[in-house]
Amino acid sequence: MMIEEQTKNWLATRFGINPESILWFNSGICYDRVIVATKEDSQKVSEFVKDGTVNGGWFHGMPLGLQSNVNYDGKPAYEVMC
Numbered sequence: 001m002m003i004e005e006q007t008k009n010w011l012a013t014r015f016g017i018n019p020e021s022i023l024w025f026n027s028g029i030c031y032d033r034v035i036v037a038t039k040e041d042s043q044k045v046s047e048f049v050k051d052g053t054v055n056g057g058w059f060h061g062m063p064l065g066l067q068s069n070v071n072y073d074g075k076p077a078y079e080v081m082c
Contacts, residue, residue, distance in 0.1 A: 017041040030057035042078035
């Protein structure tokens with residue numbers, strides 16, 4: 001799934017990361033998820049959202065910033081709950 005350039009630029013500005021590192025994004029009702037190419041960028045996203053929590057649903061109250069190692073298009077990447 002292709003991410004629109006406008007969305008990539010907004011996320012990159014928000015999290016202080018390179019737009020080219022953003023591979024995938026899902027905007028959810030209770031929390032968002034982003035997949036980035038580098039561990040450094042996943043750390044920046046986690047740091048940005050560290051004081052937030054999931055708002056509703058099954059994970060209500062869970063801290064944001066949880067990172068998972070994933071495989072994206074055959075390459076290692078990092079998913080962050082944001």
